[in-house]
Structures are given as C-alpha cells and as structure tokens.
Amino acid sequence: MRKRTKWLIGLLTTLFVVVLVGLLTIKHKQYQPSAAANQAAQTSTQLGSTTEFKGNAANPRVIFYPGALVEPQSYSLWAKQVAAAGYTVDIVRFPLDLAVLNVNAAQKVQGNQAYVIGGHSLGGTMAARYAHNHPKHLKGVFFLASYPEAKGTLKKTKVPVLSLTASRDGVLNRTNYRKAKKLLPPQTVYGVINGGNHAGFGSYGRQSGDRAATISNRQQQREVAERMIGWLSESV
Numbered sequence: 001m002r003k004r005t006k007w008l009i010g011l012l013t014t015l016f017v018v019v020l021v022g023l024l025t026i027k028h029k030q031y032q033p034s035a036a037a038n039q040a041a042q043t044s045t046q047l048g049s050t051t052e053f054k055g056n057a058a059n060p061r062v063i064f065y066p067g068a069l070v071e072p073q074s075y076s077l078w079a080k081q082v083a084a085a086g087y088t089v090d091i092v093r094f095p096l097d098l099a100v101l102n103v104n105a106a107q108k109v110q111g112n113q114a115y116v117i118g119g120h121s122l123g124g125t126m127a128a129r130y131a132h133n134h135p136k137h138l139k140g141v142f143f144l145a146s147y148p149e150a151k152g153t154l155k156k157t158k159v160p161v162l163s164l165t166a167s168r169d170g171v172l173n174r175t176n177y178r179k180a181k182k183l184l185p186p187q188t189v190y191g192v193i194n195g196g197n198h199a200g201f202g203s204y205g206r207q208s209g210d211r212a213a214t215i216s217n218r219q220q221q222r223e224v225a226e227r228m229i230g231w232l233s234e235s236v
Contacts, residue, residue: 031074031199031207033073033076034074034203034204037073037075037076038073040079041073043080044073048108049093050072050092051073051090051091053080053088053091054088055085055087055088061087061089061109061110062082062087062089062090063090064079064091065094065105065117065120066091066093066097066123066202068121068122068123070097072091072097075201076203077218077225081229087116092105093105099125099127107134113137114137116142117138117142118140118141119146120146121144121198125148128141128143128147128149131157132154135157139159140162140232141154141159141161141162142162142163143162143163144201145166145172145198145201146172147183149183150183156185160189161188164191164201165190165191166192166195166198167195168196168197168212169210170198170209171198171209189231193223193224193227196223197210200215200217201220
C-alpha cells in the first residue's frame, strides 16, 4: 500500500510539474501590446476580463476575439478609432489567451443585444463558430487575416461579412484561406492591406513566421480602422 501511495504521489507531482512548465512556456510566448497600444488602452474600461471601448449604444456592439497568445490590449489602436466612430468595441480575453478554450465567451458581453463579431487569426475562426451558433441578434461578421472552418460555416447567413488580409502576411495559411471561401456567403466583402503583415492587425511587435511589413504598424492600424468603419457604416 505504501509503495502504491508513493507511486501515486510521484505521478501527481510529475503531472503538476509538466502542467506548470507548459503554462510557463505559453506565458513566455504571449505577445504583449506595444507602448502605443498600451497608451490607447487607457481610454478603455475593464469589464471583468473584457476590454471595452465605448461608442454609441444605439449601434450594434462589436465583439472581438484576439489571435492566439496575443494580449487583448494589443488591438487597442484600431479599436479606439472604431469606438470614436460610434461603435462600442469589446475585446474579449480568454484562458491562456486562446479563444479555442472558450468559444462562447462572447455570450456574457452580447446578452440579447444586436452585435457584430470577428477576430484575428485563430480568434476569427472561433468568432465564426460563435456567430454560426448564435444567429439571433447577429448583424455582421468580420475576419482579420482569418477564415471560418466547417463548425463555423457562414455560407447561409444573410448578414454582411468582411474579410481583410495583408499582402505581406507570412502566417496566414493561404491554401486554407482560399478553400474556406466556400464557407462564406456571396455578399462577403474582401479587402487587402498592401504592405501590411499578420502581426500588423494588432500592435504587439514581430510575430514568429511573419514577413516584414513595408508600411508602419500605425499606418496598418489606421487602415484596419478605416476599413472597419466604412464596412460597419455602409453594410451593418
């Protein structure tokens, strides 16, 4: 019995160490917001784990799912601009900054209100799942360097959809992106930010595997905001 107890304690200790090392590794790889993004975030409000930039309550709220391992405030630059144009932006935070660990996180923010939802990279894929499963009150879906998969198909949706990519993106899987177009409705609006890259949809510095942008991060942030505002005002 003592041997079995010692074995069990040893096993649990090993598992604890493995999990701890895994969490520390993930934390080390997380992308942190730039100084400019942190400054922009000062105009936001923290609602639990959600970063909110207030706009006009009469408009649908914009719910945003960050990319994998990216701190939510990294998207503050364009979010602040979209909010100034009249659209409340809620940037949701996830366990370990991975949207796949809580796909329905938007539910607490959305409630029974009209909403637009989207995300960056993996966040956009998970946002599409939420939109697919919660069509009531849905007013639009957007993708920043992202695309849906089968569980988040939007092929039959009637709401506006926006898909933005960047010409210098070295992370987006172009083959999967093209294949995923069959999961999007015919009214989808496609746009390309020339000179931008994958990390430029946020403001958190260089991302592993990405290509160097030929425009500044501030310029790409401004263009993301302008494209978002134009789409929201014209289509949503």
